[in-house]
Structures are given as C-alpha cells and as structure tokens.
Amino acid sequence: MPQRGRPRGFDAEAALERAVEVFWRQGYEGASVSDLTAAMGINKPSLYAAYGGKEELFRKVVARYAEQDMGYARNAIAQPTAYQVVATLLRENVLAVTRPDRPAGCLSIQGGTACSDENAPVAGFLAASRLAGEHALAERFAGAVAEGDLPADADPVALARFVMIVTEGQAVHAAAGVSREDLQQAAEIALAGFAAASGARLPERAT
Amino acid sequence: MPQRGRPRGFDAEAALERAVEVFWRQGYEGASVSDLTAAMGINKPSLYAAYGGKEELFRKVVARYAEQDMGYARNAIAQPTAYQVVATLLRENVLAVTRPDRPAGCLSIQGGTACSDENAPVAGFLAASRLAGEHALAERFAGAVAEGDLPADADPVALARFVMIVTEGQAVHAAAGVSREDLQQAAEIALAGFAAASGARLPERAT
C-alpha cells in the first residue's frame, strides 16, 4: 500500500528546504504564500495538500531547521567539559549565523520576534523553542557542577542564560551584516568572560 | 503666521507615543495602518497628513524611541570608567527591556530583523541604528585605552561588539518572556566576564 492515486510531482523534502530559506530571509509574516510557492516550485493547492497551510509549513520548516542547521548545538552539549561546551557552542554558532550559502542570522529569530496579534502563536512558538535549548544547556552545566568541572557555587541556570543570550545577540548582529571574523572576536571575548565568571576548569594550555 | 486653517484635533506627540507601543509590540510588518490609527485615536487621512505614511511614521517612532527610551545608553557612555560604562549599560538595558509599562524587548529588534523584500529598507535602517550605538561605545573604549583605564592591548571595537551583542540577546530574551530578575543574573555574569576579558580596572570594593 505504498501510494495510491497520482504520485506527487515534486520532492517534498527539497521543497521544504527552499521554504526554509524564504522564511529565514523574510520572516514568517514577511514571507507570503506566493513567495513560498514560487521558491518551492509548486502551486498553492500543492502546498496546502502537502503541508497543511502556511503556519503548519512554518512549523515543519523550523523542525527541519533544528535538525539540519542546529546540529552543532547538540554536538556542543556533548563536549566533555563545560568550557568546551561553551567554546564549541559559541564558535559554531558564529559559523552557523554567517554561512555564505545561507541567509544571515538564525531562523528562530529571523522568523519573527514580534508579529501581529493574529500570528502571536508563531512568535511564542519560536521563543519557546529557543528557551528549550537553554534548559538543555542548564542541565549540562548542572552536571558539570556535580562533576566538579564547574565550581559548586556556580549557577547553571544563569550561566546557560548568559551563553544563550550571547548566541542570540550574535544572530541579531549577523543579520545586521556583521562579518564572521568580527563575530569571532566577540565570541572569544564571551568565552573568556564565561571562563572567568563561571570559574570553569580550563583546558590544558600555556597560561 | 503660526497656524492657518483648521487646527489639528489631536496631540501629535501623544499619538506618536501610542504608535511607539504598537510598532514595538507587533513589529513593522505586523502593525497595520488600521492597528495604528485605532491606537492613536485618529483616522487614516490624519495619519498620512501628519506623518507622511506608514514608513515615515515608523522612522519618527524610532527617533522618538531613541530619545525617550534609550537615554540610559547616553547616560551609560558618560560614566567615568569603562567598567562603569558597561555596568550601567547592561543593568539599565535589563530594566529597559523589562519595563512593566512597556512591551517586552526593544523596539529596534522587535521592529523587525527580517521582512519582505518590499520592506527591506526598514530592517536595514534598524540594523544601522543599532550599529551606530556600537560605534559610539567603541570610541568610548578607545578613550579608555588612551587613559589607561583599559589595558593597551584591549580591542575597543571587539569589546564594544561583545557588549552590544549581550544587550541584543537580553532584548530577545526579554521578548520571549524571561523575567527581569533572571536577566539581571545573566547581566552580572556578562559584566564580570567583560571585566575579566578586557582587563578593565575595577571600581574600589572588597575583593
């Protein structure tokens, strides 16, 4: 029972990928259904049949983005020490928000921080997804405190919040056109600041 | 020759203030002209006659916002030491983006980081205005280096970029509903990080 009826005439994954770029570049409200179908190479009824509507498409787009473009965050959180977690996260985030083959910034911010009352759920959904990453990072830091990798008096939740604030600021900055190199400098300052403020154990190196 | 013809039936400054809130809460594209006129208590032709149009109104709104709601930044930059500049800026920014009588976040981000091609000038205008503040801060830090308040090898431009990144991240976080107290914790971490990473001279206190 694989497929009955006429088979779909386009690659749903490839079309979704095109939609990622449109929403990323123009935001949820700034991307019209016509913009989307033009970029995806399909007609409107196909979009509604395959994805359910604009908002449902957007949610699928965000899910795909999280999987395809946020992998570095999962990689970062798996690093062996808190310092390396933050170093990886901040450095990889700079690369991610300044990829030359992608729109500048980060979909979960470019998608829309503010919108009309009608679309408020979209902004809320994006905000919640950003905060979910922060919770994961806080738990990672809590583990680091338990291991002695971070000092006992370190506040894992506040530290995670600081790090996520930096990544969000980097994304906003990147969207404003700031270069990868310039953001890398700022990331190193943030990393040094994290190390000093948290008391994290540093990796072996010449001091 | 003060006024000829029928006098305006509303207070243009008060109406502009209402418009600030609408754009702040809903963003440029998310705020319709009808939303604006309803909040301002005027009809559309009055809006066009008094302000020139939606985009011109938005620019006037941003100018008013910069004057009324960003005063803390000018105050911060006038502090006597780099450390105090950053301490004031970060702490006051937290208060500004979490004012209970105002929308959460910051107009220059909520206004729109991404939008349709048609409104791209608006996003560019906001981005440029954010970066202007960063330049002013960099010059302040350059002066601090010259004075010996910051070490000779400190990079004023990169430090300013780091600080502005934090303020932008705070604004995004605030718009997501994070509380003032939670942001204050993160601001203290950022401040301690700035001090450590920059080598700024600290104010006298118990070490």
Place this chain on the structure above:
DNA sequence: TCAGATACGTACCGCTCGGTACAGAATTCT
C-alpha cells in the same frame, strides 16, 4: 478495462492591506 484515489493547474473566494479622493467643518487673513 475501468473504478477509486490522489495530485495538478486554473481560476476564484472574501478579506485586509497601504493609500487616497472628496466634501464638509474649523480656523486665519484680508
């Protein structure tokens, strides 16, 4: 071979968008 099912393209739906024409009301200058 043909019925059932699914996807496609066209053409359209009601609605809201940003923006304006126009006539009447309120004021100043002569």
Place this chain on the structure above:
DNA sequence: AGAATTCTGTACCGAGCGGTACGTATCTGA
C-alpha cells in the same frame, strides 16, 4: 463678511493576502 487654507470623516481604490472549489491528469487495485 468672505476667500484662502488646513484638518476631519466617510467612503473608496487597486493590489495582494491566505486559502479553496473544481475539473483534469495520472496513478493503483480489481
């Protein structure tokens, strides 16, 4: 008083919005 000027409210403009009805094309299962 009356002309000139400016603001106000209503009613409207063309365009684009998100979303869909419908007839046709293409597939599977019997």
